[in-house]
Amino acid sequence: MSVRLAFLVDSALCIGCATCGMACKNQYHQEEGVVWRQIYPLSEEIYPHRDRAFYSLACNHCDNPVCLTGCPARAFEQRADGIVVHKPESCIGCRNCVRACPFGAPVYNPAARKVGKCSLCHERIDESLPPACVLGCPTGALRLVDLNTFDASTTVAAPPGFPGREDIGPSTRFKPPRQPVLVRRTA
Amino acid sequence: MTMDERTDFFEQMLAKGVSRRGFLKGLAAAGVLAALPGGVLQAAQAAGPEPFGPTVFLGKDAYQTFRNACPRNCYDTCGIVSHVKEGVLHYVEGAPESGFTQGGLCVKGYSYPRTVYSPDRIKYPMRQVERGSGNWQRISWDDALDTISRKFLDIKETDGSMLGLGLTKYSGNFGITHYGVEGMLASLGYTTRFVGTPCWPAGIDAQNYDMGDMWCNDPEDMASSRYIIIWGANPAYCSVHSMKYIYEAQRRGAKVVVIDPVFTQTAAKADEFWEVKPGADGALALGMARHLIDSGLVDTDWVQQNSIGYGDFEAYLKREVTPEWAAEQAGLPVEAVKRVAEEFATAKPATIWIGYGMQRHVNGGQNVRAVDALVALTGNVGRPGGGARYGHLYTWGFNYHAYSQSPPEGSVGFVGETGPKGEFDPDAGSEAQTYTDRAFNINRIAQEILDASEPPVRALWIANKNVVSQDFDRAKILKAFAKVDLIVTVDLFFNQTVEQSDIVLPTVTPFEDWTVNVSYWHYWLHLNEQAIAPMFEAKSDIEIAAMLSTRMNALEPGSCTFPTDVDPKEWMAKEFNDGIHSLFGIDSWEDLRQGSRKATLASPAAWNDLGFKTPSGKYEFVSQAAAENGHPALPTHLPGRESYAPMRLLTPHHKYGLHSQFQNLDWMLDYSSEPFVYVNPVAAKAKGIVDGDWVRVFNKVGEEKVRARVTGNVPADTLLMYEAWFGAKNAYNVNRLVDDESSDMGKYKTGAPGVAIHDQFADIEKATA
Numbered sequence: 023m024s025v026r027l028a029f030l031v032d033s034a035l036c037i038g039c040a041t042c043g044m045a046c047k048n049q050y051h052q053e054e055g056v057v058w059r060q061i062y063p064l065s066e067e068i069y070p071h072r073d074r075a076f077y078s079l080a081c082n083h084c085d086n087p088v089c090l091t092g093c094p095a096r097a098f099e100q101r102a103d104g105i106v107v108h109k110p111e112s113c114i115g116c117r118n119c120v121r122a123c124p125f126g127a128p129v130y131n132p133a134a135r136k137v138g139k140c141s142l143c144h145e146r147i148d149e150s151l152p153p154a155c156v157l158g159c160p161t162g163a164l165r166l167v168d169l170n171t172f173d174a175s176t177t178v179a180a181p182p183g184f185p186g187r188e189d190i191g192p193s194t195r196f197k198p199p200r201q202p203v204l205v206r207r208t209a
Numbered sequence: 210m211t212m213d214e215r216t217d218f219f220e221q222m223l224a225k226g227v228s229r230r231g232f233l234k235g236l237a238a239a240g241v242l243a244a245l246p247g248g249v250l251q252a253a254q255a256a257g258p259e260p261f262g263p264t265v266f267l268g269k270d271a272y273q274t275f276r277n278a279c280p281r282n283c284y285d286t287c288g289i290v291s292h293v294k295e296g297v298l299h300y301v302e303g304a305p306e307s308g309f310t311q312g313g314l315c316v317k318g319y320s321y322p323r324t325v326y327s328p329d330r331i332k333y334p335m336r337q338v339e340r341g342s343g344n345w346q347r348i349s350w351d352d353a354l355d356t357i358s359r360k361f362l363d364i365k366e367t368d369g370s371m372l373g374l375g376l377t378k379y380s381g382n383f384g385i386t387h388y389g390v391e392g393m394l395a396s397l398g399y400t401t402r403f404v405g406t407p408c409w410p411a412g413i414d415a416q417n418y419d420m421g422d423m424w425c426n427d428p429e430d431m432a433s434s435r436y437i438i439i440w441g442a443n444p445a446y447c448s449v450h451s452m453k454y455i456y457e458a459q460r461r462g463a464k465v466v467v468i469d470p471v472f473t474q475t476a477a478k479a480d481e482f483w484e485v486k487p488g489a490d491g492a493l494a495l496g497m498a499r500h501l502i503d504s505g506l507v508d509t510d511w512v513q514q515n516s517i518g519y520g521d522f523e524a525y526l527k528r529e530v531t532p533e534w535a536a537e538q539a540g541l542p543v544e545a546v547k548r549v550a551e552e553f554a555t556a557k558p559a560t561i562w563i564g565y566g567m568q569r570h571v572n573g574g575q576n577v578r579a580v581d582a583l584v585a586l587t588g589n590v591g592r593p594g595g596g597a598r599y600g601h602l603y604t605w606g607f608n609y610h611a612y613s614q615s616p617p618e619g620s621v622g623f624v625g626e627t628g629p630k631g632e633f634d635p636d637a638g639s640e641a642q643t644y645t646d647r648a649f650n651i652n653r654i655a656q657e658i659l660d661a662s663e664p665p666v667r668a669l670w671i672a673n674k675n676v677v678s679q680d681f682d683r684a685k686i687l688k689a690f691a692k693v694d695l696i697v698t699v700d701l702f703f704n705q706t707v708e709q710s711d712i713v714l715p716t717v718t719p720f721e722d723w724t725v726n727v728s729y730w731h732y733w734l735h736l737n738e739q740a741i742a743p744m745f746e747a748k749s750d751i752e753i754a755a756m757l758s759t760r761m762n763a764l765e766p767g768s769c770t771f772p773t774d775v776d777p778k779e780w781m782a783k784e785f786n787d788g789i790h791s792l793f794g795i796d797s798w799e800d801l802r803q804g805s806r807k808a809t810l811a812s813p814a815a816w817n818d819l820g821f822k823t824p825s826g827k828y829e830f831v832s833q834a835a836a837e838n839g840h841p842a843l844p845t846h847l848p849g850r851e852s853y854a855p856m857r858l859l860t861p862h863h864k865y866g867l868h869s870q871f872q873n874l875d876w877m878l879d880y881s882s883e884p885f886v887y888v889n890p891v892a893a894k895a896k897g898i899v900d901g902d903w904v905r906v907f908n909k910v911g912e913e914k915v916r917a918r919v920t921g922n923v924p925a926d927t928l929l930m931y932e933a934w935f936g937a938k939n940a941y942n943v944n945r946l947v948d949d950e951s952s953d954m955g956k957y958k959t960g961a962p963g964v965a966i967h968d969q970f971a972d973i974e975k976a977t978a
Binding site: 054138143 | 301
């Protein structure tokens with residue numbers, strides 16, 4: 023049976039610490055301003071407290087990756103396990119993928135004049151190591167799952183604030199944040 | 210997901226036939242590195258760490274690994290596995306065998322490769338032509354040490370002692386060999402020491418009065434707590450690896466209550482959040498205790514067997530405290546106060562994590578005593594999953610070889626009252642000598658220098674400390690610095706203290722040095738190996754001491770006793786002893802190359818044998834030692850500081866830095882680009898401030914211009930600014946707004962009272978453009 027790898031973002035556990043994002047920089051040394059994994063605070067319409075609930079997002083390794091279909095240089099390939107791999111040696115820096123991706127996953131690197139994006143650490147996965155961000159997450163809020171076997175009943179594919187885009191099929195799955203009982207000051 | 214679960218996941222994947230080496234085999238080595246400019250290898254050439262470019266994971270076997278430790282004064286003090294290829298640090302990971310970190314680090318720890326290869330690092334000794342001018346000239350180590358040595362000898366000739374030389378050092382690197390800085394000063398004679406700690410002293414004294422020492426349960430045992438109150442701590446920012454134990458307790462059915470002046474990230478993960486009035490923590494705890502007496506929920510067996518003075522405490526509470534009064538003091542509804550008190554008392558084991566924030570008040574030590582009392586009278590002290598958790602020094606029993614240096618023969622020093630030189634002082638309690646160092650309060654560095662005479666502070670050595678960023682009343686610090694002839698700072702970056710120094714000496718990152726590290730929270734021990742050669746002309750603290758000694762003795766033989774030839778690896782090894790070996794189950798430090806070790810504990814609970822180190826051997830609700838030191842004998846209510854401006858100002862820790870470290874890195878700026886003052890929407894509206902506006906925050910101490918971030922996370926009467934140093938291009942500094950008012954306790958065990966960092970007040974207005 024094949025596997026379909028995906029990120030699980032559990033906002034109930036996520037503390038927005040950005041460890042995942044820095045773990046990515048630590049592994050790949052993106053230049054200043056180039057960020058492959060970003061930690062997005064949820065707007066107050068979605069979670070009533072500012073900067074207190076987050077989605078940690080990188081590439082969603084979609085079922086129908088628009089970066090891949092729109093690339094004139096064939097710089098993207100999708101593996102059997104779902105990982106969408108960008109090959110910098112083929113990239114011509116045209117940024118078609120940057121414009122096409124509704125999630126902002128491919129990022130242009132002006133220094134290299136090429137695009138880069140989350141590779142789901144496929145080199146690490148091929149050596150049975152977790153992706154750098156997943157290994158780094160101190161709370162288990164960011165996990166790697168196999169969508170073919172994962173019990174998705176408590177997760178959603180299109181939570182508030184995240185474009186579901188069934189046509190593209192982003193593989194990331196989400197659990198919503200929780201709220202505590204508030205006892206505010208009376209005077 | 211634990212490490213085991215992660216591994217299992219990959220085992221399952223492999224069983225399903227996922228290719229170990231996908232179709233991209235060979236891409237990394239052959240393609241990417243060759244194709245992209247500015248690969249990391251360039252950084253290795255000591256010509257200069259150019260901003261390094263993209264790289265990829267080259268395979269498990271492509272790297273040499275070394276053991277390191279993050280030494281930046283953090284609860285989590287993580288063990289690190291450094292991955293090095295051809296002398297270049299490529300990436301870091303957490304020590305996989307550490308149950309506390311489970312292979313991970315934090316946002317700060319993962320930025321270390323950038324610290325090492327940052328183009329902003331101080332590369333050579335340099336002299337500033339005029340302080341604050343930025344006119345730096347490269348000088349040789351010989352030149353630097355000659356200038357410094359001549360000044361030191363001049364001090365001795367002028368004053369007849371070395372007391373005109375001051376040292377201020379704290380927690381920039383808690384590696385044990387870094388106490389060689391104190392050793393260096395001792396080897397020169399009796400000097401002036403800025404003693405105490407800005408961090409946690411009031412609470413240390415409080416726990417010593419109550420229990421005879423500061424000692425906390427293993428944080429990993431929070432998973433077994435049935436009820437957790439996190440009081441004035443924000444582990445989601447400041448101890449991210451503790452969060453999983455709190456989550457595990459919740460998963461098992463425990464309730465988590467966060468008590469804090471602001472709605473922190475930790476509060477957002479709790480079951481219940483209480484927005485307490487700052488400084489009213491003690492009153493609140495006393496009110497809860499009174500309610501437990503009224504409800505018959507005091508653990509009278511525990512109290513009778515294990516404490517003294519409970520009768521007096523109960524009489525005080527019945528006389529002076531009601532839940533209604535406490536609720537009013539704290540600004541909270543009395544029903545909630547009573548309900549949580551009952552829940553806490555009936556859910557054994559129940560624990561309170563006492564944060565350091567709570568004791569940064571004029572009544573901070575007394576507040577901690579009141580909270581301790583609440584834990585004790587519910588019988589939760591000494592119990593796994595229970596405890597009044599604050600911190601510990603249980604694992605710090607090293608030799609302090611680097612620290613322990615002797616003054617040159619015939620040295621003249623200070624005569625008078627003396628005490629411990631900080632919480633880690635290994636000589637505390639030893640016999641008084643004829644002469645001692647002159648002890649000044651580390652938290653009032655500016656006032657102490659301004660007041661000093663006979664002799665004045667003529668030269669200042671600053672290491673492991675960013676005084677101008679982190680010490681209190683910045684304007685006064687600059688005035689005090691003007692009185693000092695020579696200021697020498699040892700550091701990694703051109704921070705705000707270096708800006709005000711005459712000479713700067715470049716030091717090493719942990720990856721370029723040997724030392725050993727433990728935590729004041731968890732019970733793990735980490736080796737720190739030299740993983741890469743020191744960058745540029747950087748030296749460790751003890752190498753600098755040896756070089757200084759060489760120069761001093763060349764100019765005046767016998768003027769410095771510090772060994773002139775030190776090997777950092779040997780000196781690391783000299784810190785180990787049988788006690789450490791046995792506590793951690795190792796034969797020698799070399800065993801730590803296989804991985805970090807955890808102390809073998811009879812129980813995860815501190816005070817598990819209920820043998821307290823107080824004079825009575827019991828938990829002391831009435832402390833004679835407290836009374837003798839001028840405090841109430843009982844944990845009574847002590848009012849907070851009178852307000853001196855319209856709004857409360859809080860300046861706690863952010864998640865992107867450890868004091869003034871890490872936030873300056875360009876990698877960190879990608880996630881946190883600028884500082885803010887956080888303002889409640891009601892307050893913002895009243896002041897005509899819109900989100901993102903530039904505002905002026907001001908009080909009697911000074912002012913700071915910063916952009917406003919409007920949020921209900923802070924109460925309407927409170928302003929919040931995270932302490933941080935955003936790099937040389939940003940002058941942001943919260944200590945323009947924080948004075949040096951002392952907290953009540955700290956002198957007993959650390960040599961100086963703490964500082965009331967959170968008893969500050971300010972006003973805010975829209976800034977004119």
